[in-house]
Structures are given as structure tokens and as C-alpha cells.
Amino acid sequence: MSGLSDQLMVVTILAYLVAMIGYAAELSFGARGMVARTATRVSAAAPGRELVSVGLAAGGADDPGGATVNPAGAASDPGGAASSGVPVVVEGDGGGRAALIGRWAVAVTVVGWCAHLATIVTRGLAAHRVPWGNMYEFVLVVCFVGATAWMVLVARRPMVRPLGLFVTLAIIVLLGLDGMRLYTSAGPLMPALNSYWLKIHVTAASVASGILLIGFVAAVMTLIRIGYDGGRRSFPYTLGARMPDATGLERLTFRVHAFAFPIWTFAIMCGAIWAREAWTQYWSWDPKETWSFIAWVVYAGYLHARATPSVKRTVATWIAVVGWVTMMINLFAINLVVSGLHSYAGVK
């Protein structure tokens, strides 16, 4: 069963790889169409729920700058009142073959997701326990949550599909590192981990991390898109041409983080309760705890910065990127380099 899990892991990575190529193909072949569509302003002739709410993004009360873009929507046209002149990519509107490839890429992502799920399930069956008892399994689950979050997102808002390339890229990199560097054979838990808190604390931590992974991709793409809109044409910014509009991306970044932050808070709290049962005190500034705290503080800083009108949105988005960096330091540097109470990586 353990061997099957390992084989499924390879299938998972390959499927994500194919999906990534599909997303890339959509971006490159659909580039002209995408740019053209990006340039079209949504007119009042095509008002839909999706469009209206996107348009509102620029006119939210939080954002006085955006509100002035649309000084007077025609009084007779409620739909038009909301279309604030922000370029919006309309899903399914033309694109032809490229869009078809994009949809296929999503379908292959689903295949990869199923293989991913099977990898985790067979791993759990092989080890006779919840399959997140060491670092290899943890990263596996974090990526799974990331993939799940991505699919939920793309199902609800098809216009974010251009992000797929970078989401799958991030997941493939993490899974690749996981399989090559962190692999641990399936085995039983050490006594300290043998608690129902493992199911609560580690589940919450991996769910939060997986969603924050998507938040990170959205944040980076927001910055690239804003840079592109600002006239930058050097390499990473050229990718911005194919991205959804900056306002929508920035909102997406915020909403993903706002969703994940309470889960991360909950994960830390559960960790504290477990620490009180296992290590005598709820907080002992173990390196892992310290970096969870740092990540929490940075993400709290992001949410505050975003809610403060005097802080530029790019600055706030950069803070979100820094947040993910602290999460990665917490995952890799702390598990592999620093020894502490949380030394459960099992990597030899």
C-alpha cells in the first residue's frame, strides 16, 4: 500500500505537470485574444452578476480612489451604475481554442487532484493512522489543500484561470521537493504525536497553509499585474499582460488571506492547547512556535495594512508575500535546520 502511494504521488505530479503545460498553452496561444479582451471595457449592454460585483470592487466604500472612477452611473441603468470602467476579462467570451485548452487544463488538474487524494488515502492506509504524521506527509497535505482551494476558486470564478499556471507551478515545486528531499517511509507515530490533537492541530495548520499558498500566488500575480499596468515591461511583469485585472486580483488576494487567517489562528491555538497537554505549557517559544507567531504577526500586518487607506495596496500585497516567505521558513528551515520540540520531520 505504501508503494502504491509512492506511485500515485508520481502520477499526481505528472498530472499537475500536464495541467501546467495546458495553462501555459492557454496563456501563450490565447495571448492576443486575452489582451484584446482585457482591453475591452465592459459595457452596460452585458451586465451580469459577476460583472457587476467585479465592477463594484473599484467602487467599494473602502476605496475612495476607485469610487471616483465612476462619478455618475446612469440613473436609469442599475447595471451600468456598477460597471465602473475597470477592464474585466469575460469568461467564455471568445478565445476559442486557447480557452478550450484552458478548460482541459482544469480537467487534468482534477485528475491530478484525484491521484493526489488517492496518494494521501493509501498513505494513511499503509501507516494505519491519519496521513499527516511527518514532514513529507504534511507537505503532501498542504499541496492537496492548495489544489482543492484552487479548484473551488476556479469553479466559482472562471476568470482567475490564468493563475493556474502559477498555482500548479508552486504545487509541483513543493511536491517535487517533498518527494525528493523529504521522503519518509510510512510508519507509526511517536508517542508525543499520538493524540487526537494531531487530527485537529495539524489539519488546521495544513488547511491554512494550503489556502495561504493560493493567497501567495494571487499576491505575486497582483504585484506583477500592477507593475505591468504601471508600464513595466521587463520579464516577470510581462506575465501581467495575461492576468486578470489588478483590482480583481488584489481583492482575491485579500479574500483568500482573510479566509485563511482565522484558520491559521485556530491552528496556533490548538497547538497551544496540545502543548499544554504534552509539553507542560501552552507556549514555550519553541522555534516552530516562534515562526508560527512571526507568520501570524506578518499576516495580521497584511490585513491591517490592507484596511488602512493610507497604506498603498502594493505595500500591503508585498506584506502578504513576506507572510508566505515566513511560512516557508517555518516549514523548511525550522524543520530541517533548527532542532526543537517540533522535530517530527523524520527526514534522515
Next chain:
Amino acid sequence: MVDIEAPPADRVDDGTFVVPPGGGPGRWVLALARRGWRQLTSMRTALVLLFLLAVAAIPGSVLPQRRVNLEKVTGYLNTHGETGRWLDRCWLFDVFSSPWFSAIYLLLFVSLVGCLVPRLRTHARALVRQPPDAPSRLDRMPVHAVGAPGGDASDDLARLATLLRARRFRVAVRHDTVSAEKGYLKESGNLLFHFALLALLLGVAVSSWYGWHGSRNLVAGPDGAFCNTLPQYDDYGLGARVGAGDLPPFCLQLDRFDAAYHADGQPASFRASMSYTLAAGSGGPTAGRAQVSVNHPLRLAGAGVYLLGHGYAPVIRYTDRYGRAQISVTPFLPSDEQLTSQGVATFPDANVDPATGRRDPNDQVAFSGVYLPTMSSDDPAALSATAGASVYPAERNPRLLLVAYRGNLGMDTGYAQSVYTLDQSQLDSGKLRKVAASKGLAPGETWALPDGSTVQFLGTRPWVTLTVRHDPGERFVFGAAVCLLVGLLLSLSGKRRRIWFRADSGGGGDSGGVRGRPARIEVGGLPRTDYAGFTAEFDEIVQAARDEGILA
């Protein structure tokens, strides 16, 4: 405080330096203080402090910390010399109790209070006040709709108010407008979150003032029992407001220790069977038995008893050259996963001449040893005392390798000595000399030393590392954390929004006192926070008004 009318935290500070009117140098001080307070309570400062806090925590995870691992700090100081001392002077081995770390979080919390108090006041006012009147131009609102009135104006407005109330809006009907607002829980949650942070900090303070903890290694058996007093702990920590006499009286004894391992030596479970005696309570002392295992501490007299480690204590009987036997049971400390353990057995009262009764301090005896719970059957260590390694943590083929020393143990110097190692200075000075080394001794086996004395390895007894901790702040911290999470969820999921209806009598506004049929009804909506679904909600409400015939 300094300035009652502190501005809201997120207002941009324009840097003006306003000197209040009136004479005297005091006004300059006041102006300076006011400006400082405004700076401190601004969101920018709070963000900077938040980041300083994150950055300041980093050295605490990179460098060893005294509160986490004292031995590592000592080791670091020994190997890094001058650098280590400089780092120590900057409190870098006590980051989380250092003045600079405390300064950052205290400033942050002061800033927080300065920001929260005015917000609390504003929010309390908003909670008792009616929703504000409609702005003059509803068509300037982010969402806007217009319809013909369905019936009589005052009747329409009353029905609109009912419709909005049914949607849990707070509604105020004025002259020719209906104002509705919803989502107050967002700000309530936000305030709850931030006040919970303050409460959390107080809880942590209570923990550090009134908490105490102690640890010791406890060997199984009635002779190993200990009571909850400071001298009986190997190390301990008392809160600032706790005295030695505040520890509740109870005694603990390890009756039995069970460890189970998987085939590869990975531990499966540990369980300590303890018996305890509680002196407290009006009913006199009570005794009981309990199982303590990892993740399942024993709660005793408000304290938790935790099982944090375990090992073997070899039982060694030394019969000196006069034929007098003494027994040593000393915990050996594990040095690897397979419980290869090291320790010493000392016999300071060996070789007391029965004829004179005189104790010769230079004729004391000690053994340093390595205990292998399972020695590999083909291990050359079976034949020599050079370090071998255990291959399994349970006792499958136990062997004890001893090195005998004779001389002065250095115990009479008055300095505290480790019970796990011999005094290195005595070895270096030659006052304590190596006499002989044994081969691996099986339980029951006897080893004869050159001077005619004998050592017998009788077997082992298990020992456990126990930590006893009392933390009165943890419930407080837990409550604060729950409030924090609830506040956070309300704050992030809540959406404050306003909707206005105005019966427009057409051209004349509300000046003509037209109470008849208005020309049209205008609707405006304003999401006060980021809320993507607001348009949908707004449309739905307008549609509901149409369905009910209020709007045509």
C-alpha cells in the same frame, strides 16, 4: 490620558505641530506630548511596531534560549567566547523577556489601547444611535435604483421599513426617507478581537507572576519517592509572586514504568504508574494511584504532572576490600534513540577501615559506565569497555560497561556536583585515577577489581523525568484566545452596509410639504467595507420592494 480627543488610528498624520494657545513653556510640552501620542496611536506606527515584533522574534528562534534549553546556551557561550558574551549582553539568549522585546510589545499594546478607546466610544455611540439620514444625492452612491411609488408615501416608507427590519437591518424612518444599516457585528468583532489580545497579554502576565514549575528524574520504587518542595527538584522556576512555601504539599512515587517499542526501536507508548499522597484538604491526607503518559498528564492540587522522559538506573552493589557492601541506584542519561545511557555510580564512603572507623578521602571509589539495554551479540564491546552502542531501546541483551576510579571524588569541596558525571577537575589533577575497566556485565554478573573488592550489576530500575507545573493564567489565556477567534471571525466575515430609500416628491424636494403621492422613490446603497455580494443583496431588496408593490 494625554489627549482625550485622540484621532482615529487610521487617520493620516499630516505632521502639523499645533501649539495650543496660552502662555508658559508647558504648552510646548503638551503639544509635543499630543503629537507623540498621535504618532504612537497611528496605524502606521502600529504596523511598524508589528513588524518590529516579528523581526525581534527571529533571533529567539535562531539562537538557543535560556528558557527553552539552558544547556545549549551554556554550550554556545563556551564555544563562541567573546561573541557569545556580546550576544548575552544584548539579551539575545533571553529574547522573549528582554527589555527591547518587551518595549516593542508594550508600545504596541499602548498604541492599541490608544486606538481602541476612541473606537470603542464611537462604536458604542453608533450602537445606540439611529442610522444616519440619507445623503442628498443618492445617485452618487455605489449602487442606486429608481422606481415609481406603489402607493401612499408614508405608507410606502413604513412598509419599506418593515421589509428592511425583516432582513435584520437597523432602520430609522425620517420625514421622507428610510435609513437602514446592518453589520455592526463587524466592528463589535473587531473590538472584541483587539481587547482579547489585551486580555491574552494579561493572562500571560498572570502565568509568569503566579505560576511555578519544577522537574526531576524519579527512580522507580519507594526509596525514590519525592515530595513537592523546591530542594527535591533538579531544577525549578518560581513566578515573581510565588514563594517556596506556596507549593501545594503532595508526594509522588513511581511504581512501574512501561515502555513499548516498534521493531525498529521507534517508541510506541510510555506509561508511568504513579502513586501519590495529597496532604491538602480538610479530610486529612488522601492517597491515590494514577497513570501518567505522554499527552495525558496527572492533575494534582491544581498542578499538572507530566511525563517527559525516561531511562534506566543501573543498580550496582560495590563490596569494598573490607567486605562492606553498598548499593547505588543512579539514573543513567540516554545519549541516543536506542537508549545507550551514560552515568556514574559513586561510593564516597567506601573503604572505611572498620578497625579505626576513619574515612580516607583519597580512597573513595567511583564508576563511570555505559549501559546498553540491548547489546549487539557480536559487539566487540562485550569484551572491552570502549563505547559500544545499544541496538534496541528495550532490555533484550542488557550489558553494563564500567570503568573503576579510585581517589578523591571532590565531594567535600562544598560545590554542587553533577550526579551524572565525575568531577573532571579531580580527574585532570590526578586526584582521581582510573583503576580498571570491565567487560560488558550482564545482570547478576560480578566483576572483581585488582584490590580484591567486587562490583555486582544487580539489574536496572526505570526512571522518569517528571515536570510539575502550575499555571493559573492558562484559563484566562484560553478564554481570551476563544474571544480573539470569535472576534476575528466576526470582524473578517461581517459586512457593514447602508441602504436608503427616499420618496422624492419631484423637483420640489421636501420643501413643499407634499405628503401625497411622490413622483418617484430613489434607492441608494453604500457598502462601508469590502463586500462583493452587496450589489446582489441590494438588487434583491429592490426586487422585494417591487414584489410587494412598494415600488412600481
